[in-house]
Amino acid sequence: MTDPDSITQQSGMALRVRDLAFRTGALTLLDGIDLSLQPTGITVVMGPNGAGKSLLLRLVHGLAAPTKGEISWGGALLSPMLTRRQSLVFQKPVLLRRSVAANVDFILRARGRRDRRARDAALARVGLSAEAARPARRLSGGQQQRLALARALVTGPDVLLMDEPTASLDPASVLMIERIVTDTAAQGTKILFVTHDIGQARRLADDVVFLQSGRLAEYSPAARFFDTPRSEAAQAYLAGRLRV
Amino acid sequence: MSDISDALHMAGQLVLHRDADLIEIVALSLHVSLSAVAIACLVGLPLGALLAITRFPGRGAVLTLVNALMGLPPVVVGLIVYLHLSRAGPLGFLGLLYTPTAMIIAQTILITPIVAALSRQVLEDLHAEYADQFRSFALSRRQTMQALIWDARYSLLTVALAGFGRAVAEVGAVMIVGGNIDHLTRVMTTAIALETSRGDLALAMALGMVLMALALGVNAAVHGVRLTAARQAHA
Numbered sequence: 201m202t203d204p205d206s207i208t209q210q211s212g213m214a215l216r217v218r219d220l221a222f223r224t225g226a227l228t229l230l231d232g233i234d235l236s237l238q239p240t241g242i243t244v245v246m247g248p249n250g251a252g253k254s255l256l257l258r259l260v261h262g263l264a265a266p267t268k269g270e271i272s273w274g275g276a277l278l279s280p281m282l283t284r285r286q287s288l289v290f291q292k293p294v295l296l297r298r299s300v301a302a303n304v305d306f307i308l309r310a311r312g313r314r315d316r317r318a319r320d321a322a323l324a325r326v327g328l329s330a331e332a333a334r335p336a337r338r339l340s341g342g343q344q345q346r347l348a349l350a351r352a353l354v355t356g357p358d359v360l361l362m363d364e365p366t367a368s369l370d371p372a373s374v375l376m377i378e379r380i381v382t383d384t385a386a387q388g389t390k391i392l393f394v395t396h397d398i399g400q401a402r403r404l405a406d407d408v409v410f411l412q413s414g415r416l417a418e419y420s421p422a423a424r425f426f427d428t429p430r431s432e433a434a435q436a437y438l439a440g441r442l443r444v
Numbered sequence: 445m446s447d448i449s450d451a452l453h454m455a456g457q458l459v460l461h462r463d464a465d466l467i468e469i470v471a472l473s474l475h476v477s478l479s480a481v482a483i484a485c486l487v488g489l490p491l492g493a494l495l496a497i498t499r500f501p502g503r504g505a506v507l508t509l510v511n512a513l514m515g516l517p518p519v520v521v522g523l524i525v526y527l528h529l530s531r532a533g534p535l536g537f538l539g540l541l542y543t544p545t546a547m548i549i550a551q552t553i554l555i556t557p558i559v560a561a562l563s564r565q566v567l568e569d570l571h572a573e574y575a576d577q578f579r580s581f582a583l584s585r586r587q588t589m590q591a592l593i594w595d596a597r598y599s600l601l602t603v604a605l606a607g608f609g610r611a612v613a614e615v616g617a618v619m620i621v622g623g624n625i626d627h628l629t630r631v632m633t634t635a636i637a638l639e640t641s642r643g644d645l646a647l648a649m650a651l652g653m654v655l656m657a658l659a660l661g662v663n664a665a666v667h668g669v670r671l672t673a674a675r676q677a678h679a
Contacts (some may be wrong), residue, residue, distance in 0.1 A: 262579075263579055294574060294576070296574075310583055335676050353528070
């Protein structure tokens with residue numbers, strides 16, 4: 201991305217999280233999270249179930265409000281204007297009851313654009329050009345997730361948030377999505393990618409955020425994280441040792 | 445028994461020969477009820493969508509009220525509209541009493557709560573599925589409502605059908621505000637009531653047959669549309 205207004209290029213940090221906490225009732229789901237992510241590349245968020253990975257993504261996308269702490273992108277506090285420059289791909293794609301092309305058109309029109317070329321390019325990018333006229337809900341699981349990705353990318357987001365997008369897909373679909381993700385990152389889009397899959401994290405990550413029981417256990421460059429994890433929680437996770 | 449079979453035979457003749465009176469009455473009925481359904485959808489669908497996506501203090505009471513209004517007695521609606529449109533009423537100057545317009549107004553009041561309440565339920569269910577995605581898209585409230593109504597269009601056809609069924613079958617309201625005037629405000633239900641009381645069972649039966657055929661036809665058409673939509677995975 202070469203957009204001079206890009207929130208990831210306005211400052212040295214894409215995402216800064218300070219003392220972030222989220223509580224619901226008596227439950228503390230996230231607590232004391234402090235993070236400063238690099239403005240580009242792929243940050244993989246890992247951790248066991250219930251660690252708070254998806255919640256962290258929802259918080260940085262503004263879908264949930266933190267109980268405490270603050271989130272800033274490119275030096276500016278999170279605001280509706282900034283969240284419009286992000287896209288989130290959910291684990292289970294939520295597709296509109298329309299054709300493949302109409303699903304992409306929808307988000308373009310919502311942003312005040314009627315741009316067939318952008319739509320066609322987005323579909324081509326995820327390999328769905330031939331399916332443009334098909335009802336979106338008739339696509340296979342892998343195709344549906346690629347459509348969700350096309351919809352997320354068509355607006356040219358500065359930041360792409362992905363919440364276990366390949367969790368229930370076959371290896372071929374996983375590979376296609378990983379290629380799109382690495383291509384997108386190579387073009388300058390910052391990516392936050394949640395996954396349980398250690399192999400996938402090794403393939404994609406530039407750096408790794410590891411959460412354990414709602415706390416930040418470790419944040420390291422990928423090579424260091426996988427070779428010499430510092431936290432006991434990450435060591436156990438990578439070694440496949442079960443912890444409660 | 446022979447009265448019934450005679451009436452049925454004569455009714456069949458009227459329908460087959462496209463009796464002019466019969467056609468006029470059926471056409472006016474359709475005009476009034478379809479107009480009322482169209483207006484009720486224009487008002488009721490956005491209202492249902494708004495209620496589906498918004499949370500505010502007293503929402504429960506509003507939903508209870510809208511649901512309760514689904515059971516509005518037609519004669520009471522007819523009476524209220526009559527009082528407003530009669531010469532001494534606040535809208536008497538419009539001169540609408542005993543016109544098809546008055547009948548459309550009465551039927552619209554009757555079925556708008558039906559459209560709003562039923563569509564609210566349909567759209568709320570759909571919104572539960574879409575809510576996070578729409579918030580991620582940063583859609584405005586208006587964009588959200590429009591998208592929900594469009595994506596629920598096949599389910600909402602059934603809602604409109606429920607409204608049409610109520611409108612075309614009701615007699616109390618249109619009798620009061622329309623007056624059942626021949627060649628002016630006589631619709632199927634009021635004509636059936638009149639012809640039955642006059643003993644002209646053939647015309648009453650013929651109108652009844654048309655009314656039933658209409659109800660079945662509209663239901664079948666909507667069912668067909670929904671099936672097609674389901675096959676295309678749009679529903």
